[in-house]
Amino acid sequence: MNNKPTIHDIAKALGIDSSTVSRALNDSARVTKATKVRVLAKAAELGYQRNMLASNLRKNITNTIGVVVPRISRHFFSSAIQGIEETAYLAGYNVIISQSLEQFEREKKLIEGLIANRVDGLLVSVSMETINYEHLEVAKNNNIPLVFFDRHCGISGYSSVLVDDFKCGFDATEHLILKGCKHIAHFSGPQQLEIYKNRFNGYKAALAIHNVTFKNEYVINSRLMEQDGYLSMQNLLNSGQKVDGIFSANDVAAIGAMKCIKERGLKIPEDIAIVGFSNEPISRVIEPSLTTIDQSGSEIGKTATELLLKYISKKEIPSEGQTIILNSKLIERHSSKK
Amino acid sequence: MNNKPTIHDIAKALGIDSSTVSRALNDSARVTKATKVRVLAKAAELGYQRNMLASNLRKNITNTIGVVVPRISRHFFSSAIQGIEETAYLAGYNVIISQSLEQFEREKKLIEGLIANRVDGLLVSVSMETINYEHLEVAKNNNIPLVFFDRHCGISGYSSVLVDDFKCGFDATEHLILKGCKHIAHFSGPQQLEIYKNRFNGYKAALAIHNVTFKNEYVINSRLMEQDGYLSMQNLLNSGQKVDGIFSANDVAAIGAMKCIKERGLKIPEDIAIVGFSNEPISRVIEPSLTTIDQSGSEIGKTATELLLKYISKKEIPSEGQTIILNSKLIERHSSKK
């Protein structure tokens, strides 16, 4: 029961050599059809299953890609993983998932662990704490291809699959302006992450083009948790500043802000309009007062995986790194303002 | 660069045997402290990393657990995976994730694949199509412990971590009755899955206890996708039957139903009250008209993983199988009805 049959068992049973069995099982061209049939039949009879561990050790590959995300249960990431898993499955790859929980140290350990497990490639969305990149060098030194998705860091030599964050920020802000907002705050995240920097730049650009004054007090940096959004909104309202629009750099903070706004008896979007990034389950709810920037997680996951698999199969990592930027679109679900 | 150092390299460099190096690296008690230090130093110097593949082959373990869920991006499952990953990480295990997409054939292949990859244990939430269980026998024959979570199937000899579905169904239905509903429909799923059967039984029990007539026409079976909920609701309304309450066996179908109800200009919960299972992002939205049964995915994932790890470390699978039932609670967010 516990001693599974090996190629030797089936070789012995057939009176041939294990190497022939191995070749037959791998459908080698240099094995006669007749023996292939016999081998396959015997394998089925014995309930043989290839020991991937041994096979992988020999071939020095694992057919596995490692994924590191900040938090699996965040909708954006779970749908990205959905796309990753699906694409990997079709290509015959397994997917090992791990989450950094936004902690740099954990991210580092996870990546080292995945490399020690000899994953064939790495898909990474960095944590908010990540400001140095030596742990990524390990991948490079080990010749393991790595593709960033969504969150990357501004260093060269790596490939990334991203959405056009500048455009997102621009569109979101412009949307608010066209709706009549004149005092638009921006909830942003850690500025070492390109996505937040770019969304912020988009925000500024839209203000500039439409001749709306940029005010530093309207930009609030946080880790963009729900609680952060709530508190940011609260501080903003308590400060006595006029605010009639919010562009939140993520969805969760937008929810926190909504909660605060509603508690004050204010109306969305009549009193304060909001644009946040998409969180599909929320946008599915009828009558959300949230206009969203839609980024398809599974699309990003799929694209990133395809790129990674290309590197893996070519056995070469482009030293320059390439960047793929996917489109996003603004989805307005509530248009009563102005 | 590509030929990574092995224990032999560091053995050679130190003029000792590779087995001593191996022992030192594993912190064996039978190696002098001095040599341990030398080995560790040399290992660091050479940038040595243990080849887990080889180690695993030798030890015939993988430190990996395999997870099969219907769909990763469903919030319940992604939060379950969150709990699984976190618990596994703390115990030093990797997690391979795969999704059946509710397809039996795919589920079968996935489980076989995971077993071929020699996972140490399996965590499974079966697909809606799963009606025979031979693919699970494979795990048993290979002596690989398997724990069901959330969705199990009514066969004995397996362990499961579940919520009390009967109670959920009962509570949900009773809640509607107490709110004044007299014509309560139930959206249910495939009856070979225990969870749906039990929720249905809870529904019937609550009706019986409160002397509300059970009507077969009020029970609609589907795969509980959003579209199913929408169509079920539509058919119900078109049929001309009186309906003032819905107990949906999952969250997604409840959303579909809500959409349909609102399109007709009806109000929730004034005209038709709804109870569905919890989908955290939705329940977080302010003023949802949905009362939910809260099941903590990460709690279930954590508990299931702990149980599985216990089996793995004890190297024995209880032939009887044990079942852990977690509590759920009804969360009312809107109480204007009656």
Next chain:
DNA sequence: CTGTTAGCGCATTCAC
């Protein structure tokens, strides 16, 4: 405490 020997199961040389 350390070295020797022997595989884990498979895939790949090289002969023939």
Next chain:
DNA sequence: GTGAATGCGCTAACAG
């Protein structure tokens, strides 16, 4: 087309 030998990198058994 097939068999014999070799080793992927590591660990375990047995000596000493």
